């Protein structure tokens with residue numbers, strides 16, 4: 183991967199460190215983003231898991247919400263995992279937990295905490311379009327699922343078996359990528375590699 187690329191991790195709240203490590207392993211320069219100047223210099227951005235309501239509030243407080251929307255509208259590649267997927271969704275079915283605004287960009291409706299209260303976290307093997315080799319071991323933690331994929335977006339990963347079969351958990355729209363699960367937690371760098379190829383313009 184071309185080492186001149188700088189990829190940020192939105193670092194207001196949530197699981198930042200593992201994404202920085204996975205991006206570094208993928209061969210890019212990884213930096214934290216907490217200020218508009220930092221946002222301005224990245225070639226791509228990761229929105230990590232955490233609490234989507236908190237991340238949106240802090241983004242507004244730190245004057246990052248509008249600049250980020252503007253950069254996404256300009257084509258900035260962004261990868262959102264879990265809460266990050268919620269933030270990239272154009273529409274949210276909040277499942278009783280209100281979320282006043284998302285950042286938006288991907289033509290999907292996500293349902294927060296969709297897999298139910300009983301199942302706070304679980305793991306599944308998934309085939310993801312754009313990732314070759316073994317299936318991806320996906321770790322879900324109070325995860326959303328994609329309830330509706332609009333015409334501009336594409337489902338690239340769907341749960342294949344078990345009682346959660348058929349739920350879309352990975353999507354792509356141009357240079358925007360989102361997963362319901364946490365690829366940064368398994369030591370399998372292939373989703374971050376895919377995202378870095380997207381940032382490099384080859385994915």
Ligand code: GLN
Nearest residue numbers: 231232233234264265324
């Ligand atoms: N449940 C969280 C939310 O709705 C997301 C959980 C996560 O990112 N692990 O924002």
